[in-house]
Amino acid sequence: MCHWYTMRPSELLLLLYCTMAKKGVSLNERQLIEKGHLYYLRHISIDNVIFGFHDNELKVLLLEWKESGRWCLPGGFILKDESVEDAAIRILQSRTGLRDIYLNQFYTFGDPHRDRGNHGIQQPKWMKTKSWFMERFITIGYWALVDFSQVVPKPDEFSASCAWWDVDKVPELILDHNAILAKALQSLRSNLNEYPVGKDLLSQKFTMPELQRLYETILGKALDRRNFQKKILAMDLVDRLGERKTGGAHKAPYLYRFNQRKYERAMKQGLKFGMH
Amino acid sequence: MCHWYTMRPSELLLLLYCTMAKKGVSLNERQLIEKGHLYYLRHISIDNVIFGFHDNELKVLLLEWKESGRWCLPGGFILKDESVEDAAIRILQSRTGLRDIYLNQFYTFGDPHRDRGNHGIQQPKWMKTKSWFMERFITIGYWALVDFSQVVPKPDEFSASCAWWDVDKVPELILDHNAILAKALQSLRSNLNEYPVGKDLLSQKFTMPELQRLYETILGKALDRRNFQKKILAMDLVDRLGERKTGGAHKAPYLYRFNQRKYERAMKQGLKFGMH
Numbered sequence: 001m002c003h004w005y006t007m008r009p010s011e012l013l014l015l016l017y018c019t020m021a022k023k024g025v026s027l028n029e030r031q032l033i034e035k036g037h038l039y040y041l042r043h044i045s046i047d048n049v050i051f052g053f054h055d056n057e058l059k060v061l062l063l064e065w066k067e068s069g070r071w072c073l074p075g076g077f078i079l080k081d082e083s084v085e086d087a088a089i090r091i092l093q094s095r096t097g098l099r100d101i102y103l104n105q106f107y108t109f110g111d112p113h114r115d116r117g118n119h120g121i122q123q124p125k126w127m128k129t130k131s132w133f134m135e136r137f138i139t140i141g142y143w144a145l146v147d148f149s150q151v152v153p154k155p156d157e158f159s160a161s162c163a164w165w166d167v168d169k170v171p172e173l174i175l176d177h178n179a180i181l182a183k184a185l186q187s188l189r190s191n192l193n194e195y196p197v198g199k200d201l202l203s204q205k206f207t208m209p210e211l212q213r214l215y216e217t218i219l220g221k222a223l224d225r226r227n228f229q230k231k232i233l234a235m236d237l238v239d240r241l242g243e244r245k246t247g248g249a250h251k252a253p254y255l256y257r258f259n260q261r262k263y264e265r266a267m268k269q270g271l272k273f274g275m276h
Numbered sequence: 277m278c279h280w281y282t283m284r285p286s287e288l289l290l291l292l293y294c295t296m297a298k299k300g301v302s303l304n305e306r307q308l309i310e311k312g313h314l315y316y317l318r319h320i321s322i323d324n325v326i327f328g329f330h331d332n333e334l335k336v337l338l339l340e341w342k343e344s345g346r347w348c349l350p351g352g353f354i355l356k357d358e359s360v361e362d363a364a365i366r367i368l369q370s371r372t373g374l375r376d377i378y379l380n381q382f383y384t385f386g387d388p389h390r391d392r393g394n395h396g397i398q399q400p401k402w403m404k405t406k407s408w409f410m411e412r413f414i415t416i417g418y419w420a421l422v423d424f425s426q427v428v429p430k431p432d433e434f435s436a437s438c439a440w441w442d443v444d445k446v447p448e449l450i451l452d453h454n455a456i457l458a459k460a461l462q463s464l465r466s467n468l469n470e471y472p473v474g475k476d477l478l479s480q481k482f483t484m485p486e487l488q489r490l491y492e493t494i495l496g497k498a499l500d501r502r503n504f505q506k507k508i509l510a511m512d513l514v515d516r517l518g519e520r521k522t523g524g525a526h527k528a529p530y531l532y533r534f535n536q537r538k539y540e541r542a543m544k545q546g547l548k549f550g551m552h
Binding site for chain 2: 043044080084111136138140
């Protein structure tokens with residue numbers, strides 16, 4: 001048992017900061033580089049690959065670094081008393097404003113040369129000793145599927161902007177972030193059979209062509225229209241609504257919606273979707 | 277560029293130890309607890325779930341701790357200049373004597389209370405300050421499939437013995453190792469469709485009932501004999517040999533062997549096996 005009045009001042013400060021960090025208040029850039037190792041675990045970081053779907057394109061949320069203008073995945077560190085899972089959720093929330101999002105841990109990247117110095121990033125000149133920030137980091141990768149229309153992208157303390165990029169137009173990222181993105185996509189693909197991605201990535205109501213386009217984008221190949229529709233309806237997870245989508249040039253397609261009850265039952269039973 | 281004659285004595289010692297460790301020479305128990313943090317990354321470990329198959333049972337390799345007599349998964353730490361993958365391979369080799377084994381990283385476990393003190397393990401009394409060994413560890417899990425008959429189990433510096441256990445008879449393990457084993461089994465199951473496990477777990481020549489029993493043990497359910505044989509032959513990865521297995525009470529079953537050429541082609545193409 002440990003009471004706050006029996007703690008040393010340094011422990012009290014740690015407790016105070018950890019509580020603040022969990023509520024979304026974080027150290028500024030200078031504090032993080034100088035003192036971050038007092039609050040966070042050394043050598044371990046998290047990188048989140050956040051996927052969205054908009055205008056028939058699969059998108060990923062990226063941050064632009066202030067100094068170099070180079071782009072990277074949104075990431076962060078693990079507080080000394082925080083679970084890895086909670087840290088990933090906190091980082092996701094602070095970049096997107098979203099809560100209750102399913103995060104999927106897909107791989108941990110551990111190249112011995114995974115440090116900023118080896119990738120052309122210098123520590124600020126005002127720091128005289130080597131910062132923990134420049135040490136080797138092993139990073140744990142998570143992917144999340146989010147509703148594009150609900151996200152308010154927010155840069156972190158190191159970045160000038162936060163924006164969506166088409167997955168197939170992503171530029172050269174810092175460190176090994178392109179490889180992390182590629183591995184996340186591969187994991188997403190192999191999860192397609194066990195997890196109906198449409199539920200998270202599309203708006204509540206969607207058309208069959210929109211759902212098909214989503215699967216095609218993730219799989220990177222065209223699918224047969226009739227066969228796709230047959231498989232989706234065989235899953236028995238979506239309901240066709242009475243309404244049709246209006247505004248298109250062609251014949252207005254029907255709108256569909258995931259059936260929450262059937263969806264939850266299928267998730268529990270681990271239904272196989274057999275989409276690829 | 278860095279030459280050994282420009283190094284400080286502490287760096288030279290680090291280099292020397294890392295070279296030794298990679299060749300299989302490791303610190304003794306006392307040195308590891310006192311000085312391990314000079315050579316290994318803090319807060320990060322590796323745990324290997326090593327599966328074998330013998331006497332129609334799926335088995336897992338476990339270590340018995342010297343002091344408590346409790347059992348655990350074989351694990352270890354990551355040298356400061358070593359990749360996570362290389363560390364996992366080094367740990368596997370030092371426990372089994374095997375080389376060229378496929379290791380599959382399946383999950384990273386990051387509960388904030390994952391430290392030895394929280395799980396009833398005290399540091400030795402001779403150590404006056406808190407050892408790095410008692411700090412919180414995030415552990416990266418790998419599973420491997422090995423040929424039971426080729427393994428020479430070897431305890432590490434903390435353990436009195438190293439032995440195979442039937443997967444369904446594993447006792448209560450230290451820390452969260454039972455949960456790690458359960459997650460490894462789950463990952464192995466979901467990989468059955470993409471990876472023909474028989475190649476690694478069975479002897480070179482095997483019978484169809486042996487292969488079926490292996491799949492049944494991993495899946496934890498009975499499979500239909502004719503249907504199983506049909507699916508396996510449809511994969512076109514095994515050749516039926518002219519010989520039959522002798523010594524059984526029943527009609528001697530045919531022996532089969534994986535076809536190396538077809539197997540490698542299938543692995544490259546990512547064939548689906550559809551076994552469950």
